[in-house]
Amino acid sequence: MSGNEAIALGAWEAGVKVASGYPGTPSTEIMENLSGYEGVYTEWAPNEKVGLEVAIGASFGGARALATMKHVGVNVAADPLFTAAYTGVVGGLVLISADDPEMHSSQNEQDNRNYAFAAKLPMLEPSEPGEAKEMMKTAYQLSEELDTPVIVRITTRVAHVKGVVEEGEKLPPATECAVPEAPQKTVMLPALARQRRVVVEERMTRCMEMAETASFNRIEQGDTTKGYITAGVSYLYVKEAFPEAAVLKLGMCWPLPEKLIRKFADSVDELYIVEELDPFLENHIKAMGIECKGKEVIPNQGELNTDIVRHAIAPEKDRSLFESVELPNRPPNMCAGCPHRGIFFNLSRMKVFVSGDIGCYTLGFLPPLSAMDSCVCMGASVTIAHGMVKALGDEGHKKVVSVLGDSTFVHSGVTGLINSVYNNSGATTIILDNRITAMTGQQNNPTSGYSIKGEAAHELDIEGLCRAVGVKHIFVVNPHNVVETRKVLKEAVELEEPSVVISKAPCVLLPEMKERKPVSYFTNQENCVGCMSCIRLGCPAISWTSFKEGEAEAKGFKKKQKGVSKIDEILCNDCGQCASLCKFDAITRKEEK
Template structure:
């Protein structure tokens, strides 16, 4: 009697959860990266697999360097980041293409078409082409898991780092994923001296450049038979070439059409593409963002239509693809649902709010940075004037300082979060001190990486697994760099913070102000006893001073003249401010602004 086999386990996973499972099944041993939507949850799930050492790095460059080192030590390694993070990691990425690997090395990069949470709409496929690296692109969670495992096999087979491109729709959508077997490691961990391969002096690098060219040739041949590159037969009149989520959009919009689905988008299978193109009357290239596939296919002399009709800006959808090609969307296609607007806003009780209120009062030019505090540019705070990339605020403020000279003294400040300062802001501060700048740098220390979901960082005191870790001392770090004047304030104390800012902005040399108070969403802050404030309606004069904070817990209640008279208000009072006590956490910022005793502390909130 034969023993009945157990059916493979079916799981309902997001793309990021599936990638973490893929890392587990691929026997990855080291994973490092930096949080950034839509990639964040990959490492947040990888850490649940005890056999994988997992860490948050201070930035993506360090994360990739950690993974490269682990690969050189003979284990499979993973680096994760979002598309703009790949810019930070580009330096080691391009040279790792020359060195190759020992243990498999995969870099997962998550793009963000339509910029749901990003400052640009970068297409990471261009990095694969420029760095001469293979890139795989899954279309759903199940493919994401399997392609990650395939990526490790390719990495070791062809002695190369491999890029895997996800995107918002793949990372955050849920799908059925089949759990698989855990692969045996290809190598025994250990160090092997290979200086000709791993030391990129010019003489060695020139030899490795030839090896990269040969690798590209071999990968091009491999792409022709790679199982993830497949033709799906159709009616032959119209054909599509697509990869990733664009493939799914085409399948929904044109279910009867022939499709060449590319799982490897660099290098391309030239013969497969030529054969497919010859079998259809009209060929369309459908892809999000840049004409990456289209440009290369046209360079092969193949007639095709792409960005002439397919939008190059924003995220595609089945309806957009259908309308672009036929001029109308089919009635049975799912069209985007109009949702009520939900303007972004800092949380009720956010410690950053008091700072930006004061910066608005001071009328300074604010060189901003990437983080949830970037919302300080919105009215009514309206206190951020630039924002380019992570860590740029300090260097930009220094540049303004040098450009304006004495005329600009006391007019420019740099604002940067704690995690962003550790990411790439420290070098900017070193530069300002070294080159005798006069900027005031404000470090917003809320003890966490708030923007991406409260991940710990080197200043938080815990690791990704919430084990205790050394905590960066920002005042001592700044003094070690050479900053003579470093002051720490509680940003909820509005007047005290205002006075410190005023003094430091007028100082004729670099100074640092650290605003320190935990993010309201940290575990510790959630446990703090809270005494929400409430409105003493009879005392409110409708002056609207408290509304200048932009706190979502304070709402304006309009009054008609008759209502104002009934409430005993002045005839011209248009309304009053009302605190939502369910949202209020009792930070006290509004209390500091009210001059009419219209705000009072309430009872403890459970």
């Protein structure tokens, strides 16, 4: 199983009854796999805050509950998380934080171990899939024994690596589900919160005592010349790089077992702390007065691997343990037929600042479209555009637009739009409605009309929602008709009041799009004049052949023509954007017989 598959199995075996989350790499597959198990309710939430609050509610009702999200999602969920540390739980409550060292699919590289420290919550950190599955069961036992939410932190490598996982028995529920009858525990008025604050400190003291003897914190005997303290996937790198060395493996990275750490430190001549990203373990171990080495040799950026660890600590040894493989570069690009391409093609030709957002469409930043000027976090496109309009003054609305997807709009763009209307911003908001959460793998969301299990659900009316919050000027366009869309965008930008343009066309990777009758466009090259309008779309199905000197005329083209374009009919997804731009009848739609 992959780590994510193992975590889903572990949650089911732990008796999880309710699970809620928001898709985000590298956490997405946990919910997708858990939704296939009997006896557990699963859902995609509009955002991570909602997902965690749903899990808290289920826990208050006595059920074991799970919330899943990637590392930046914990930023969104931090408000309820910090207070849930005070309320504690009834049924066990676990939050999965899937961190992303190296930023494989993220806008930052934060280390969420810091959340466990700040929120005063225990955190477990598995190193491989088999351990991840077992730690899920341990996490729920800890949660109920200590009356606390528990964070389980994984990283991209643990989430996606494959490992052997043994199936186990499903645990029985620890409590019956019922309406809670102890409001002094779940109503955090200041007077009651002060009482629970004492409980939090008492709980962390108990947790520290448990950490000293817990099986997931263990000393592995070996050569004591150099000893290593490590956790998570870094443990595997240490074991591969220095298989004979003594190691203290921490399965609980917060709170730390101080006595065990001191015992291990005293047993080795030189102590190294091997961890990805922040010197989290290192700082806390140094605060104990223990001499050790860490970030002066181990990089504090990016993902570690066995070679990096080995060379950092023992540069005299051979650098490469494994033969490297040269892979060809594959620049990221929107799919052939992506509806977002037509929008960004138009924006690249308008003199506007494009406040972007998180999704497939962030690729609109890359050449040849080069049509995005900022991208900060989910939903920030709308509010950043609003702020810029206010800063630029009277004509500001003509210079700034925001762009975000339908799932992102529901996640955290709605409140920004409410703010823009309430505070009379003239900015234009473009909502890219492709009916799915595409970037993380085509997960359903409130706009798609289907649940996580593919069952029919209420389909959010984006146009009606925008009208309800007070937007008077709403336009719906087919982005594949590039020319008509440009006219609408220009009209919207000129308006002095808030406006919304809804770009409505489905993602080409949706099953119903793949099942269509095969059709494509092809190039009538004899009509091509080499204007390159279609090439500037950046579609991977369209290629360009340059002519050498004298070659154009010899092939029957104009003497000064630089080349011709060609459509790969296999890659073409029948969007027609190129055809809507071509003025020379060089692009024709073809239907397969």
